[in-house]
Amino acid sequence: MSGGVDSAVAAARAVEAGHEVVGVHLALSRMPGTLRTGSRGCCTVEDSMDAQRAANIIGIPYYVWDFSERFKLDVVDDFINEYAAGRTPNPCMRCNEKIKFAALLEKAIALGFDAVCTGHYASIVTDADGNRELHRASAWAKDQSYVLGVLTKEQLAHSMFPLGATPSKAEVRAEAAERGFSVANKPDSYDICFIPDGDTRGWLGERVAPATGDILDREGNKLGQHEGAVAFTVGQRKGLSIGTPAADGKPRFVLEVRPITNTVVVGPKEALAIKEIAGTKFTWAGRAPEHPEIEFACDVQIRAHADPEPAVAQVISVPADPAATPPVEAHTELRILPTLPLTGVAPGQTAVVYVGTRVLGQCTIDRTVSAVPVPASDAVAGTVPADSASVDA
Structure with a gap:
């Protein structure tokens, strides 16, 4: 329970569905005096109090679990290291991957719980063979399946998203008001939670020499x-x-x-037009493709609020290239070729692959290939300039 309207309503719906529910708020900062400023920041003292009040109204036990050390190591430090390495990370993806559906889920299962239930707008569908699939929410304007693209088959087996079929955020707010939740009209949080003033450049400048x-x-x-x-x-x-x-x-x-x-x-x-993206750190959300090495049609989304774009993808094997700068070791990667060039793509971002409404998987982008090569007049005849087509980090 983050202290927002979505998780409060999700908890209430889980109770009404017959589940035994315990509310948990994650303390992710070692600065307990920090307060939210409007819609900036989250997981603060104020948010914890809001979550407590909602849990009291629902009538469920409520606890605050300290995950600040894991959050610093897996999300904040990763964010700093990625920027220092010339990449543009998505901390929300890392938080879902490392904290909410890893550290939190591991602790929950160890304590005897069956699942982690959140207020994300996404849906889980079970196919004819009993496989659980992650799908977009019914309201695409609020759909949050992109930031859940890092979930694995094992994590999906222990996840619940009660808001996935809700037509609109307005309906959730109306339901919260009917239930008497004080957070019914609380602003949604945005920006990076651990940089509440929104000055990412200034924040990084204090931490990277x-x-x-x-x-x-x-x-x-x-x-x-x-x-x-x-x-x-x-x-x-x-x-x-x-x-x-x-x-x-x-x-x-x-x-x-x-x-x-x-x-x-x-x-x-x-x-900036990109004709190819690829990443070695890729995962499948649920059942993997039977033959991922064979090119398949899909849609790719590179930001949480971007439109999905038609593409083809496949897992390829890349041989070692000791002569490259830096040297390349043999590896496999998920390569994605959009039908039309993408813009605003940077290494470190996450590319989520969809088939219809289903989230098939994701990769952290390691390399991109520009659709516009370096002018031929500046190249050595018969060779390809080192950076003529690639924007590699």
């Missing part, structure tokens, strides 16, 4: 210097401080952040 490096164009020409690559994300336009305009007079955007050389690569907006 800045190091001056070069800003390059796609051909490797130096355009300027930066004070710390961690302050840049793929797709960023403002704050580049290059000085000299591009030859065509158009603005330039961040195309790559290279942590090994501490360089930032910029280029034209059209170079």
